[in-house]
Amino acid sequence: MPNDDSSSGKPARPGPSRRRFLQTGALGAGGLMTGFGRGFGTPSPSGQRPNFLILVCDQLGLDAISGHGCADVRTPNIDRLVRRGTTFLESHSTNPVCSPARSSLFTGRMPVETGVISNNRPIHPSVPNMGHWLGRAGYESVYCGKWHLPGGYPTEIEGFTVLPSGGGQGDLVDSTVARNCEAYLKNRTGAEPFLLVASLLQPHDICYWAIQHEALVPENLPFEQLADSLPPLPPNHKARPSAPERLDRMIYENFSDEQWRYYLYIYYRQVEMLDGDVGRILDAVDDSGRARDTVIVLTADHGDGRGRHQHVQKWYPYEESVKVPMIVSCPGRIAENAADASHLVSGLDLMSTVCDYAGVAPPPDARGRSLRPLCEQQPTEWREFVASEHHVVGRMLRTPQYKYVRYRDDPVEQLFDMQADPWETKNLYDAPRFAGVVADHRKLLDAWEASLAPVAPTPEVGIPPRKRPAGAKKRPS
Amino acid sequence: MPTSTIPAGDEFTLDIVAPHLEGFEPPVEPWDPQADGRLTYGIYTLAMRGARLGTLGMSRRSLGDGTVSLTVDYDKAVPGNHRQKMAAEIVCRTDAISTPLRWQFTSKTVAPGGKTIAGTRWTKSGRVVDGGLEMTDARSTRRVALPEAHTVNWALFDAVMRLPRRPFDPIHFALVDHFDQVKPAHRLSYRKTVDVVFPSPASPKTETGPASKAPRARPLRLHGYDQLGHGMVPWVWWVDDRGRLLFAVSGLEAYLYERAEG
Numbered sequence: 200m201p202n203d204d205s206s207s208g209k210p211a212r213p214g215p216s217r218r219r220f221l222q223t224g225a226l227g228a229g230g231l232m233t234g235f236g237r238g239f240g241t242p243s244p245s246g247q248r249p250n251f252l253i254l255v256c257d258q259l260g261l262d263a264i265s266g267h268g269c270a271d272v273r274t275p276n277i278d279r280l281v282r283r284g285t286t287f288l289e290s291h292s293t294n295p296v297c298s299p300a301r302s303s304l305f306t307g308r309m310p311v312e313t314g315v316i317s318n319n320r321p322i323h324p325s326v327p328n329m330g331h332w333l334g335r336a337g338y339e340s341v342y343c344g345k346w347h348l349p350g351g352y353p354t355e356i357e358g359f360t361v362l363p364s365g366g367g368q369g370d371l372v373d374s375t376v377a378r379n380c381e382a383y384l385k386n387r388t389g390a391e392p393f394l395l396v397a398s399l400l401q402p403h404d405i406c407y408w409a410i411q412h413e414a415l416v417p418e419n420l421p422f423e424q425l426a427d428s429l430p431p432l433p434p435n436h437k438a439r440p441s442a443p444e445r446l447d448r449m450i451y452e453n454f455s456d457e458q459w460r461y462y463l464y465i466y467y468r469q470v471e472m473l474d475g476d477v478g479r480i481l482d483a484v485d486d487s488g489r490a491r492d493t494v495i496v497l498t499a500d501h502g503d504g505r506g507r508h509q510h511v512q513k514w515y516p517y518e519e520s521v522k523v524p525m526i527v528s529c530p531g532r533i534a535e536n537a538a539d540a541s542h543l544v545s546g547l548d549l550m551s552t553v554c555d556y557a558g559v560a561p562p563p564d565a566r567g568r569s570l571r572p573l574c575e576q577q578p579t580e581w582r583e584f585v586a587s588e589h590h591v592v593g594r595m596l597r598t599p600q601y602k603y604v605r606y607r608d609d610p611v612e613q614l615f616d617m618q619a620d621p622w623e624t625k626n627l628y629d630a631p632r633f634a635g636v637v638a639d640h641r642k643l644l645d646a647w648e649a650s651l652a653p654v655a656p657t658p659e660v661g662i663p664p665r666k667r668p669a670g671a672k673k674r675p676s
Numbered sequence: 677m678p679t680s681t682i683p684a685g686d687e688f689t690l691d692i693v694a695p696h697l698e699g700f701e702p703p704v705e706p707w708d709p710q711a712d713g714r715l716t717y718g719i720y721t722l723a724m725r726g727a728r729l730g731t732l733g734m735s736r737r738s739l740g741d742g743t744v745s746l747t748v749d750y751d752k753a754v755p756g757n758h759r760q761k762m763a764a765e766i767v768c769r770t771d772a773i774s775t776p777l778r779w780q781f782t783s784k785t786v787a788p789g790g791k792t793i794a795g796t797r798w799t800k801s802g803r804v805v806d807g808g809l810e811m812t813d814a815r816s817t818r819r820v821a822l823p824e825a826h827t828v829n830w831a832l833f834d835a836v837m838r839l840p841r842r843p844f845d846p847i848h849f850a851l852v853d854h855f856d857q858v859k860p861a862h863r864l865s866y867r868k869t870v871d872v873v874f875p876s877p878a879s880p881k882t883e884t885g886p887a888s889k890a891p892r893a894r895p896l897r898l899h900g901y902d903q904l905g906h907g908m909v910p911w912v913w914w915v916d917d918r919g920r921l922l923f924a925v926s927g928l929e930a931y932l933y934e935r936a937e938g
Contacts, residue, residue, distance in 0.1 A: 273860075273906050354756035362796055363758040363785050366729050367721035370909065370929040371752065374854045375760050378783045382798035385815040404909075407723050407928055414692040415927065421688045422902055422910055424865065465927070471907040475857035482856070486816035 248557055249529060250493040251333075251394045252484060253549070255304065256473055257297065257345060257369070257403035258513065260502030261290060261522040263470050271430040272467040276478030277526070280497055284528025285537040285574045287544045291597060294588040295501035295513040295520040297403075298347045300546055304498065305329045305348070307550030307565030309588060314657035316591050319349040323654045327562050329550055330358030333394045336559040341383060344376040344398030349660035359396070368407070369400030370472065376400075377476035381483035392492075394553070397480050402469030405503055408462055409451060409511040415465075416458050429460035430467065433507045435622035440508075442626065443609035445590060451504070451511045459506045466505060491530050494556050496549060499523040508623070516595035516604045516613070517623055521587050525570070527552065533574040542573055543597060545585045564652065586647050596644045603628075603640035614640065677869055681895045684872040689912040689925040690898075692722050693932060697874045702896040703936060707920040709837035710770070712737045713938040715921065717931040719752055729753050730760075732931055734833045735938075743767055743777065748830045757788040764855070766831055772839065773849050773864070774831035778803035781855055802855055811856055820858055825849040832864075832903070833931075836913040837921050841899040842866065851905060862905030867912060869899045898922065 262269055266278030267286070293303035298318040299310035305328045306313050314323035322328055330340035342359035345351055352365025352372075362379045365372055380397045387393065408415045420426060436459070454462060477497070484490050500523070504510030507519040514520065525544055527533055547567035554561040555569035572579035587595040593606035602623070604613035614628040614637055627633045684690040684697065696718075707713070714735040718728045730752035737745045750762040764781035768774045784797040800813040809822040826849050827835065846865035853859050873895045896916065903911040909927035916922055922933040 350755075352755045354758065363754050363756055363787075363793060364760070365755045366753050366760065367719075368723050368928045370927060371719070371721055371729065375752075375754075375783075375785070378762075378798065378854070379785060379796045382783065383795045385798065385813065386795045404723075404928055411692070411722075411724070417688055422904060424863070424902065424904060465909055468907070468909050471859070472909070475853055475859065475907050478857055479854075482818060486813075486818060 247492065248338075248392045249532070250392045250489055251338075251553055251556070252480065252493055252495045253304075253329075253394070253396045253553070254477060254480065254495065254497040255301070255344070255396060255398040256477075256497065256499040256524070257398075257400050258405060258501060258503045259402060259470065259473065259499035259524060260505065260519055261288065261524050263402075263467070263502070263505070264474075264524065267524070269467075271463065272470050274470060274474040276474045276481055277497060277524075279481065280477070280495060280526050280528050281538075282536050283530060284495070284526055285534050285539060285570075287525040287527075287542065287570070287573075288538055288540040289542060289585075289597075290498070290523055290525035290544045291546070291585045291587055292499075292501045292521050292523050293546045293586075295515070297345075297500050298349070299588065300500035301346075301348055303546045304500070304549050307547050307561060307567040309547070309566065309586070309651060311588060311651055311653040312564070312566075314654045315348060316588075316656045317659065318347065319659050319661040320657040321349055321660065323657050325654065326564075328358045329394065329396075329553060330356065332358075332550075332554065332562055333557060333559065334358055336557060337391055338557065339389055339391050339393040340396075341393060342396045342398070343379050343383070344372075344396070345400050346398065369402070369404045369469065373399045373401050373473065373476045374479075377479040380480045384480075384483040384487045384489070387487070392557075399473055399476055401473035401476070402466055402503065404469050405462070405466045406512060408465055409453070412453050412458075416454065416462055418455070418458070420457055420461055425461070425464060428464075429457070430463040432456060432459055432463075433505060433622075435508060435624050436506050438508055438622065438624040440613065440615070440624055440626035441611055441629075442613060443593070443604075443606045443611045445593075445606070445609065446515050449512075449515060450509045452509070454506075462511070463505060466503060491532075494527065494529040494532070494553070496528075496552070497524055497526040498546065498549060500546075514590065516587060516589055516593070516602070518621070521595065525549075527570055527574050529556075532556075534576050537576070539573055541599070542581050543585045543599065544568075544570060544573075545587075547585075584643060584647075586644070594644060594648065596640055596647065598640065598643070601636060601640060603637070603644065605641070605644060612637065678871040678897070681871040681873055684874045687870055687872055689900075690872060690914070690923070692726075693720070693923060693925055693930050694875060696720055696726060696728070696930075696932060700874045700932075702894055702916065702922075703920065703933070705936060707916075707918040707936065709834075709919040713936060715833075715936050716934045717924075718934050719750075720930040720932060722925075722928045722930055731934075734830070736834055739767065742770060744770055744774075744834070746774070746831060746834050748781070754785060758793070759786050760784075761786060764830065766828060768827075768831050768834070770838075772835060772847055773825070773827040774835040775826065776802075776804065776828050776831055776852070779828065779855060800855065802852075809852065809858065822852070822858060823850040823860070826852055826858075828852040828855055829908075832911075832913070833921060833924065836864075836901055836924075837915055837919040839864070839901055839915075839919075840866070841869065841915070841917070841919070851907065853907060857907070859905060859907030862903060864901055864903050867900035867902045869897065871895055871897050896922075 264274040266281035302313035302315035343362035501513040551567035612628040719730040733749035735747040748764040766779040780801040911926040914923040
């Protein structure tokens with residue numbers, strides 16, 4: 200069973216396959232949860248290659264939208280995409296940090312293979328990005344919004360035509376990104392298909408509610424009217440599974456319960472801000488007459504702690520940080536109103552999926568799998584696990600039932616039974632009855648690590664430390 | 677009513693903008709929020725140390741039939757010395773939330789030389805018809821349902837200046853954000869009245885020593901309003917005793933008064 204090959208028919212990478220964790224058919228045990236409507240998998244009405252709209256969100260957790268069951272938020276536009284397409288409920292970031300995760304989205308390779316092991320690094324010059332790759336195949340590749348590989352909002356990105364944006368955080372930028380994408384979609388007259396990346400920043404603004412908490416999250420609730428309507432604390436807010444020391448150090452202790460709940464209130468309003476800008480772009484696709492010719496993908500680089508395990512931000516392998524939306528839609532081609540809860544998917548898969556629909560072979564070393572057979576509900580073998588990188592020295596491996604985490608510089612490993620304990624409250628790695636499971640996962644991870652082809656980390660580009668004002672904190676990623 | 681004057685840095689939302697208001701001199705000129713005029717604000721991001729990013733001009737002109745024309749001139753810096761520009765006209769009622777009747781805007785990104793970046797210019801108009809919002813541009817007409825009580829975010833810059841400067845029953849409405857996204861369940865309410873003083877400026881040094889006369893900070897009575905609702909981080913609007921809108925703060929986004937004309 201291949202684990203990480205593309206759908207191009209090339210030989211599978213050497214990879215662990217001693218145990219078969221997953222079903223081998225798209226409609227296997229546990230398959231698709233919800234029904235689906237009209238026919239799909241049909242060619243575009245025009246018979247041409249489809250356009251692509253890639254909506255990249257920043258810090259959007261998989262379960263932070265109403266269409267995925269969150270009662271604390273209202274996201275009618277993202278929900279519209281959920282209804283129109285296939286949403287993957289086991290979707291994982293390759294590295295829950297902005298730049299590394301984005302490097303995978305746009306190349307199909309793990310961050311150690313792109314050279315982007317931390318923020319503000321360029322993709323290694325030997326690795327083509329999606330703009331390059333589709334551009335060579337005749338696509339017009341256009342980018343609008345946050346890039347961060349490096350530079351937040353560069354005016355030039357190799358492989359893409361850039362619609363300049365930026366200036367402020369998500370609250371001031373995203374409406375511009377959405378409006379420029381709307382203008383692009385409606386002004387466009389070219390005959391060639393397009394790849395448009397709309398990279399929206401919300402709800403990343405929430406970072407500052409932790410960093411500047413004294414001003415933004417005062418001790419007393421700043422809006423008394425909200426006292427009875429703040430979201431509840433998550434059930435694992437106080438959970439303290441044994442963890443590598445670096446994860447324990449990230450426990451955030453500046454908030455009272457009420458402050459945590461206000462933090463959540465703000466986060467969900469920022470998700471709603473994102474939703475409005477997503478809606479503006481989706482409306483533009485519809486109004487431009489290209490809805491049935493455009494494959495739309497919405498995903499994110501990573502999630503946010505949201506008080507789970509008393510965390511803010513991202514960086515760690517818990518679900519709130521590493522699970523991200525992956526919603527794929529194209530009316531007539533892709534199953535609608537379908538929620539896939541059984542297939543483990545990854546940010547790696549975006550590149551291969553786009554290439555598959557474009558009729559282009561993916562880059563030779565792309566590791567992702569095309570989601571197309573799953574989107575079209577065709578039988579296919581699927582991978583046994585997904586992996587994620589953490590803090591350069593750590594890796595997470597997720598199999599259908601378990602999550603296993605290991606750091607090279609810490610003896611504490613983590614094993615969670617994700618079916619019995621989805622909130623990750625009990626670390627089972629040293630429980631005798633799970634010794635076999637731990638051993639299996641260690642071997643899987645060893646083999647995965649052996650299959651990687653790291654490149655030298657690319658140079659970090661940013662503010663030279665000597666120029667950073669005294670006392671100023673590094674900006675969040 | 678406030679009982680004492682406090683540093684602006686002690687008041688929620690003013691605390692985070694206070695560093696950008698060193699030397700701020702409260703306007704003393706008369707101001708009639710029912711009359712024609714123009715106010716200019718600096719556009720700020722408040723992340724980390726914050727920065728001024730551009731200018732927002734809001735003009736009001738009576739049309740003589742119980743409606744007014746509001747014009748919005750938005751000009752914000754974009755990396756690479758580009759600029760994001762948006763110009764709009766909104767015709768609205770003079771009611772509590774400046775209910776819009778119709779509007780038109782043009783948005784574009786311009787390069788350092790002033791040339792519009794290809795593909796970014798877009799013009800769209802909207803009007804309220806039969807309980808719905810009809811939006812039209814060169815490619816399409818789109819209709820969406822709209823509650824009777826509604827306004828656009830930019831019209832609130834006008835509306836808050838005519839709100840009572842005392843407690844009142846909250847006003848409920850739907851927000852049409854950036855002219856096309858309808859966000860429900862908004863509520864505008866009185867927050868508080870507070871007397872504040874902004875930080876005095878540090879004396880600027882000259883080649884011959886400290887400047888002799890730096891502007892003095894003066895106490896200012898402010899009336900605050902809260903806006904809560906879906907699809908946005910809460911806003912706090914601050915007007916002076918004449919109703920003039922001085923500061924609008926929403927999380928990391930702020931508009932700070934700079935000058936008035938007319």
